[in-house]
Amino acid sequence: MATEVTDGPAAGETNGAAVEKTVTFTAVKPQVFVESSKVSDAVAFYKSAFGVEEVNRVTHPKRKADQELPLLLSAEIKLGSSTILISDVSDDSAAPPKAVGSGLVICLETEDIEAAINTAVKAGAVAEGEISEGEGAWFGGRVGKVKDPYGVVWAISTPAAKKEGNVEA
Incomplete structure (x- = not known):
């Protein structure tokens, strides 16, 4: 089921009347960040622990100078009808600063x-x-x-x- 969010009068006007723009969301994909170079281990754990299926893997096109393996930007896993992204934490990742x-x-x-x-x-x-x-x-x-x-x-x-x-x- 998609969720719709409507933007208010600032979305535009027609003949002086406000036109509302509707945005439809089709999925929510939580992203879990793990210690750098541990994504493969995490995916293996989630397969063993929860029976997830890995459906996609995205690596950074350039290798880090100090790493033999390319940086894994994310692994997409499927659990039931839900999708979760598992990503390495790196200097240029979208991970929030670690907080308790x-x-x-x-x-x-x-x-x-x-x-x-x-x-x-x-x-x-x-x-x-x-x-x-x-x-x-x-x-x-x-x-x-x-x-x-x-x-x-x-x-x-x-x-x-x-x-x-x-x-x-």
Whole structure:
């Protein structure tokens, strides 16, 4: 499903009336930055831990003088119907400066949280805390967390039970 954002009256005018311009977004692609030259390792980890499929790889056309391998700008991985970009941090990357508490958590849904967490831990992730249930869980279902070797926290949850009635915004 695409999301549309409408620009206000500044978008243009026709016969004195404002014409709104609509922008349609077709995807959201989070980008995860890992330590330089670790993208291949990270992709291998995500394949093992979460069963991702690598669909594309983009390398910098010029090799760095101090590196044998070309700089990997990004690897595009597919997880379910979602796409995530994994990139090396470099001097010229778009990575924000490292900060504690960036607030990034990637959420995955599955019916078998225990198996998903065990698979991720066997691949090299670290389980964080216990599996939460009910009101204490973020999504109203069950949720557990793992931190991967690259510092990304993954919340693994069951789909939330659908509630009937009005939902407040």
